[in-house]
Amino acid sequence: VKKVFSGIQPTGNLHLGNYFGAVKRWIDLQNSNYDVTYCIVDLHSITLPQKPLELKENILRICATLLACGIDPQKSTLFLQSSVREHSELCWILSCNTTMARLTHLPQYKEKSEKMKEIPLGLYLYPVLQAADIMLHKANLVPVGEDQIQHIQLAQSLTKNFNHRFGPTFPTCEPMISEDLSSRIKSLRDPTKKMSKSDPDPKSCVMLTDSPDQITSKIKKAVTDFTSAVTFDPQNRQGVANLLTIHSLASNKSIEQICDESQRLDTGQYKFKVAEAIIEHFNPIRLKIDDYLKNPDYLWSILDIGNEKAQEVAEKTMNEIILLFLFLGGG
Ligand code: ATP
């Protein structure tokens, strides 16, 4: 059975990009024949400043959201990264095998540090911690959005180097990225950028927790262009293509069918259709999130169970690695 691993940061509520690019596929994999582990990566989120209480809230919020979306703790291991110390330990070992040159050009680091005067070292190391996450759990498959490809490639080369030096220890991991545009949902305010939880402009994202009114208002204000017809042209009409993509994913209709049905509408009128489809798909999920959030003790108990399972796997891998070092170091 192939092992699937993926993570999500507790940096706020989930948005449509997180859902279609990652979480929806996590659930499909959970319900197929895979051994799946999903991680709330709080150590990743502290690469940028976090307020402790807010971070705690956000951990619960992500946990509630994942359950509401369909993660089943009986089938998936769902755990909190910081509760398993081995993630940091393996990160250190791997960082000693990574060059600075390899990390400098990675796009997430470049984007997130662009406007900073003092760049935290952790932000730079982020992809190495991500490689540690994947390798510690000996994952074969990593379902992520397109923005993570280069990070997975780093994990692949660290795996290769490690196995080459110390013998076959880790399986090679493959990123799982969908072919369609679901792996790159764009910001509603700037369709050249990806939708991001940490985007300071709340109008750039539709959150899974947004009310119907908020959804309608955000979609109404989505940046499109000066052509009024509803056509799918991701090269030249990124804003409209993004709305069509979201609409198609939320409604399970093909983009072609939607364009057909929207022939008489201009993009302004069409936006209401998009909002309707999003509301219909996500309203039940939103209500479930609210319900789960009323019961934080239950959410912590789910994480406790997952933490224990993940801890077992992590210890086993670290023991294996430490033996290799002792043998080589002493030998
Ligand atoms: P942050 O801005 O804090 O980095 P984020 O929105 O990028 O938040 P992450 O927690 O970093 O979210 O990523 C979680 C998963 O969601 C990853 O697999 C990532 O590739 C995927 N993802 C993030 N944004 C998008 C997007 N716009 N379209 C598709 N997938 C996405």
Ligand code: MG
């Ligand atoms: Mg991100």
